Structure formats: C-alpha cells, structure tokens
Amino acid sequence: MAAILTIDKLRAGYGPIDALHDVSLTVEAGEIVAMIGANGAGKTSTLMSVSGVLKARAGSIRFQGQDIAKLPAHQIVKLGLAQSPEGRKIFPRLTVLENLQMGAFTRNDAPGIAADIEKAFAMFPILKERRGQAGGLLSGGQQQMLAIARALMARPKLLMLDEPSLGLAPQIVVQIFDVIKDLNKAGMSILLVEQNARMALRVAHRGYVLETGRVTMSDAADKLLVDPRVRAAYLGE
Amino acid sequence: MLPILFAEAFNWTNLQQQCITGLTSGALIALIALGYTMVYGIVELINFAHGDLFMLGSCLALTIFTAFGLAQPGAIDSASNVTILLAIACCLVAVPIFCAGLNRSVDYVVYRPLRTAPRLAPLVSAIGVSFIFMNIGLFWVGPQDVNFPDVIQDRNLLGDDANLRFTLKNLLVVGVTVPLMIALTVFVKFTSLGKAMRATAQNPTAARLMGINTEFVIGTTFLVGGALAGFGSVVYALYVNTISYQMGFQNGLYAFTAAVLGGIGNIPGAVLGGLVIGLVQALGTAYIGATWTSAIVFAVLIVILVFRPSGLLGARVREKV
Incomplete structure (x- = not known):
C-alpha cells in the first residue's frame, strides 16, 4: 500500500511556543489511523497543520507525494483533504443544507454536489428532516453528523476527524463509529483523533500516541489496545 | 405655544409627510450602515473610516459634475437633460468603483496586517484612516460647505396640488437604495x-x-460595502445638494448607530435600523425641534439597547457549544 499522507518531523505552534516537536506519522491508503493522547498533547495542532490552518515551522507534510506544508488552507481542501474539526464548528446561522453546500465549496460540478447531498441525507436521515433549520439549533449529536457529512462533501481522499465522540451520548457515539467503519470499508482513508482511546483503537488499523507534542508510541491498533502503558494511561485500567 | 404644538401633532398629513422624509433619509442611512455591519460581521472591526469614505465619494461626484461643466452658477439652466443624465450615470458608475477600490485597498494595506492583532489595533487604525480621509476631503473641496448642483427638479410626483409631497428626489433615493438592498x-x-x-x-x-x-471573501466584503457607500454618496449629494469634508462624521455616526440599533453584523438589521433612525430624525425635528434631533436619536438608541442589548434583529439564533 502507498502512503497517502506522510508527516515528517513536523514542528508547529502558537506564538513563541511550539506545540509540536518533530511529529512524524504516516497514513496508508485505505487505512484508519488513530491518534490518541491527553488534552494538549498536540493532536488538534497536528490536524490543523495538515489542513494548513496552523502553519508548519519545520518539517514536511506530503499528501499523495506533494508537499503541502506551505500551501494555504483553501488549496489543500481542493487536493482532497477534508477535516471535521474539534467542537464541530458548524456554521450556526446557515441552514443544514447550506452547511453541506459549504463543504462542497471547492467543487464546481452541480449535479455531483446534488447527488452527494442526497448521499449525506441517506447516511444521516435526521439531517434531511432538518435540512432547512439553522445549524446552531441542532443537538450535539446531529451537529457531529453534520460536521462529518460536511467534510465528506469535499469528496476527500483522506478524511480527518477530530474528536467525533466529544460530548455525545454513548449510543450516538456507537452510531458515529459505525459510520466511520462504513466509510473506511468503502475505501476512505481516515485519520482519527480521539480522547476516547478505546473506541478509536477498536476501529483503527494503526495508532499513534502523542504526549506533549511528541509521538511516544506507534503500533498496530490491536497491539496498542493490550499494551500495558497505553492501558494504564489512556484506557483507565 | 402648546395648542399650536398639539394642532401640529394631530395633523395627519403632516405626519405622513414627515414619514416620507424620514424613510427617504433612513434609506440613505441604511445604505451606509450596511457597510459598517458587513465589515463588522466578517472581521469584527468598527470601520470608523466608512463615513469618510462616503464623504470622499461625494467629492468625486462633485468633481465629475464639474468636469461635465455643471458646477458653475447658472450652468444647470443652460445644460441639456442629456448632459445631466450622462453626468449622473457617470457618477453612479465611477463613484461606487472608486469607493469600493479605496475601501478594499485600505483593508489590504492597513487592516489586513493587523488581522491577528488585538482588537484595538485595527480600531485605532480605522480612526487614523478616518482622519486621513477627512484631510483628503478638506484638500479636495475646501473647508466650507460646497453646493452640489441641484440638477433634479423638486416637482411633486403626486400632482401639483396634492397635500403630500413625494418628489423626483425622493424617488431617486428610493429607486437607488431599494434595488441595491434587494440585490x-x-x-x-x-x-x-x-x-x-x-x-x-x-x-x-x-x-x-x-x-x-477567507482573505478573498473579506476583500470582497470591503468591496461591496465600499460600493454601497459610493452609491449612497452620489444619491446623498443629489438629494441634499450640500457636501462638506465633515459630512462623513455625522452621517457615519448615524449609520453606525443604525447598524448597532439593528444588531451589528446583521444585514436586514442595518436596513431596519437606518429606517428607524431616519424616522426618529424626521419626527423629532418636526415635533420637538431640530436642536434636539441628535439627542433624540441617541436617546432612542439607548432605550432600545437597554431592552435589546444585541439590537433589534441581533443574535436571533443562539449557538450551541
């Protein structure tokens, strides 16, 4: 399998402080890769750097062989890299339908966009029901569905999900993770950031553990699930 | 004194007339208010230079009328309607482009480098730009009030012996502002x-x-807001027939108030706020006295903000976190 995303010795941060120190990570095509770690470990910063919102200070980010570390955010989406961000970041005063249309902002094929909106509605029927409502009026779980559906509207080759289970009821979390598995079965490569390490490592093929801006462990997901250090630090055992 | 006041207050025709006047100037205020509210909505900056941008638009309109030979005393009587229409058309094309371009350039040169700076930095810069614009205006048209050629007849469109007056000038204001707001x-x-x-x-x-x-989108917002101020400045000059380098301050202040009144960042709110302020201005001037107009306008603002701090149409949807 070929690597779709290769991050090599990435350094990035805010103001005078580096949040990431030499983070290296690979996502192979067709894989789900989980990134786990505590609050402030640098998971979100890594995704934001890949998306071009946080500028890389050193290192390289290669997407399908192309170095994207210096590209502006709006060009990165066009290459096929979409993100469902932490906290969902739904446009609160745009309707559900308009939120989805924004996800397809870089595309010009109106019929394709219309077809993908129908696909999104088939995946999450509740969004179809509430298509005319303001995004800010949805419940947390519905907003998470909308955030994922919105990211998919870009027709990404790699989907990045930041904390999709955050603040959601357990049965909704199960539903969201089922969708993640289905997407992957259909061929989507996924980079998944989660604090819910158990859920993440169960669906993922491989996992990385981040601590204070550094990758401290990386292995097959099933191995991480039984690793004593991971169990002690992230699985609460 | 008191009976006269009452007689006036219950004069139905007079009230209607004041409403026409108020809504006309309100539509103009709304057009400027849109520029404040759109820019605030997108970069959370109160663009204090916006009123002065509007003033510079009027200065350019005067220059265009001068170029058409319409600014000299008596020139209008001898000028053909074609020349006048051509001058107006020229203004309605050139002035919005000028204001749009200027607004966009100021954003690019002054505000954009401060995008991630603390909120006060671009705000103070906007005040600085406001002064620069005002001085350009002073240099352009001089320190006095300047007459703007009165090319539009004040004929009553409702008939010469109608009690109410709705003139070609009112029609011009409504005919330019309403389609722009719809667009x-x-x-x-x-x-x-x-x-x-x-x-x-x-x-x-x-x-x-x-x-x-997003930088392109922000630039477009400055373009659109500037163009609206440009249209407003041409219509204002043709409607009021006096311009001065200081006109940006007062009109800008009213427009900014309108934007806050309607709910800053909210586009229909700015229009509603403009119309409310125009009405309050006209009714206050007619029934209480011109001396008190500004005081009344701001008193209304304060009262409304006490009961609706986010403005008339502000923050209708609460965000879930």
Missing part, C-alpha cells in the same frame, strides 16, 4: 460567494477548512 440580499443569501461570506463571518476557521479563501 445585496440576493447576493448574500443565494450566491456561492455570499454564502461563503456568511460562513466566514460565523466561523472563519471552519470556513478555511471548507476551502474558502
């Missing part, structure tokens, strides 16, 4: 760029993750 609404609501504008205003980071070039 803006359609643009913001239905076009891809308009939706991107709203998305950027609501969550700039998410907008970037959607592949929206």
Whole structure:
C-alpha cells in the first residue's frame, strides 16, 4: 500500500511556543489511523497543520507525494483533504443544507454536489428532516453528523476527524463509529483523533500516541489496545 | 405655544409627510450602515473610516459634475437633460468603483496586517484612516460647505396640488437604495460567494477548512460595502445638494448607530435600523425641534439597547457549544 499522507518531523505552534516537536506519522491508503493522547498533547495542532490552518515551522507534510506544508488552507481542501474539526464548528446561522453546500465549496460540478447531498441525507436521515433549520439549533449529536457529512462533501481522499465522540451520548457515539467503519470499508482513508482511546483503537488499523507534542508510541491498533502503558494511561485500567 | 404644538401633532398629513422624509433619509442611512455591519460581521472591526469614505465619494461626484461643466452658477439652466443624465450615470458608475477600490485597498494595506492583532489595533487604525480621509476631503473641496448642483427638479410626483409631497428626489433615493438592498440580499443569501461570506463571518476557521479563501471573501466584503457607500454618496449629494469634508462624521455616526440599533453584523438589521433612525430624525425635528434631533436619536438608541442589548434583529439564533 502507498502512503497517502506522510508527516515528517513536523514542528508547529502558537506564538513563541511550539506545540509540536518533530511529529512524524504516516497514513496508508485505505487505512484508519488513530491518534490518541491527553488534552494538549498536540493532536488538534497536528490536524490543523495538515489542513494548513496552523502553519508548519519545520518539517514536511506530503499528501499523495506533494508537499503541502506551505500551501494555504483553501488549496489543500481542493487536493482532497477534508477535516471535521474539534467542537464541530458548524456554521450556526446557515441552514443544514447550506452547511453541506459549504463543504462542497471547492467543487464546481452541480449535479455531483446534488447527488452527494442526497448521499449525506441517506447516511444521516435526521439531517434531511432538518435540512432547512439553522445549524446552531441542532443537538450535539446531529451537529457531529453534520460536521462529518460536511467534510465528506469535499469528496476527500483522506478524511480527518477530530474528536467525533466529544460530548455525545454513548449510543450516538456507537452510531458515529459505525459510520466511520462504513466509510473506511468503502475505501476512505481516515485519520482519527480521539480522547476516547478505546473506541478509536477498536476501529483503527494503526495508532499513534502523542504526549506533549511528541509521538511516544506507534503500533498496530490491536497491539496498542493490550499494551500495558497505553492501558494504564489512556484506557483507565 | 402648546395648542399650536398639539394642532401640529394631530395633523395627519403632516405626519405622513414627515414619514416620507424620514424613510427617504433612513434609506440613505441604511445604505451606509450596511457597510459598517458587513465589515463588522466578517472581521469584527468598527470601520470608523466608512463615513469618510462616503464623504470622499461625494467629492468625486462633485468633481465629475464639474468636469461635465455643471458646477458653475447658472450652468444647470443652460445644460441639456442629456448632459445631466450622462453626468449622473457617470457618477453612479465611477463613484461606487472608486469607493469600493479605496475601501478594499485600505483593508489590504492597513487592516489586513493587523488581522491577528488585538482588537484595538485595527480600531485605532480605522480612526487614523478616518482622519486621513477627512484631510483628503478638506484638500479636495475646501473647508466650507460646497453646493452640489441641484440638477433634479423638486416637482411633486403626486400632482401639483396634492397635500403630500413625494418628489423626483425622493424617488431617486428610493429607486437607488431599494434595488441595491434587494440585490445585496440576493447576493448574500443565494450566491456561492455570499454564502461563503456568511460562513466566514460565523466561523472563519471552519470556513478555511471548507476551502474558502477567507482573505478573498473579506476583500470582497470591503468591496461591496465600499460600493454601497459610493452609491449612497452620489444619491446623498443629489438629494441634499450640500457636501462638506465633515459630512462623513455625522452621517457615519448615524449609520453606525443604525447598524448597532439593528444588531451589528446583521444585514436586514442595518436596513431596519437606518429606517428607524431616519424616522426618529424626521419626527423629532418636526415635533420637538431640530436642536434636539441628535439627542433624540441617541436617546432612542439607548432605550432600545437597554431592552435589546444585541439590537433589534441581533443574535436571533443562539449557538450551541
């Protein structure tokens, strides 16, 4: 399998402080890769750097062989890299339908966009029901569905999900993770950031553990699930 | 004194007349208010230079009328209607382009480098730009009030012996402002760029993750807001027939008040706020006295903000976190 995303010795941060120190990570095509770690470990910063919102200070980010570390955010989406961000970041005063249309902002094929909106509605029927409502009026779980559906509207080759289970009821979390598995079965490569390490490592093929801006462990997901250090630090055992 | 006041207060025709006057000037205020509210909505900056941008638009309109030979005393009587219409058309094309370009350039040169700076830095810069504009205006048209050629007949469109007056000038104001507001609404609501504008205003980071070039969108917002001020300045000059380098301050202040009154960042709110302020101005002047107009306008602002701190139409949807 070929690597779709290769991050090599990435350094990035805010103001005078580096949040990431030499983070290296690979996502192979067709894989789900989980990134786990505590609050402030640098998971979100890594995704934001890949998306071009946080500028890389050193290192390289290669997407399908192309170095994207210096590209502006709006060009990165066009290459096929979409993100469902932490906290969902739904446009609160745009309707559900308009939120989805924004996800397809870089595309010009109106019929394709219309077809993908129908696909999104088939995946999450509740969004179809509430298509005319303001995004800010949805419940947390519905907003998470909308955030994922919105990211998919870009027709990404790699989907990045930041904390999709955050603040959601357990049965909704199960539903969201089922969708993640289905997407992957259909061929989507996924980079998944989660604090819910158990859920993440169960669906993922491989996992990385981040601590204070550094990758401290990386292995097959099933191995991480039984690793004593991971169990002690992230699985609460 | 008191009976006269009462007689006036219950004169139905007079009230209607004041409403026409108020709504006309309100529509003009609304057009300027839109520029404040759109820019605030997208970069959370009170663009204090906006009123002075409007003033510079009027200065350019005067220069264009001078170029057409319409500014000298008596020139209008001998000028043909074609020349006058041509001058107006020329103004309605050139002035909005000028104001749009100037507004966009100021954003690029002054505000854009301060995008991530603390909120006060661009605000103080905007005040600085306001003074620069005012001095350019002073240099351009001089320190006195300047007559703007009165090319539009004040004929009553409702008939010469009607009690109410609705003149060609009123029609000009309404005929320019209302279609512009409709066009803006359609643009913001239905076009891809308009939706991107709203998305950027609501969550700039998410907008970037959607592949929206937010700097381009912000630039477009300054262009559109500037163009609206440009249209407003031409219509204002033709309607009021006096311009001065200081006109930006008072009109800008009223427009800014309108934007806050309607709910800053909210486009229909700015229009509503403009109309309310125009009405309050006209009714206050007619029934209480011109000396008190500004006091009344701001008293109304304070009362409304006490009961609705986010403005008449502000923050209708609460965000879930």
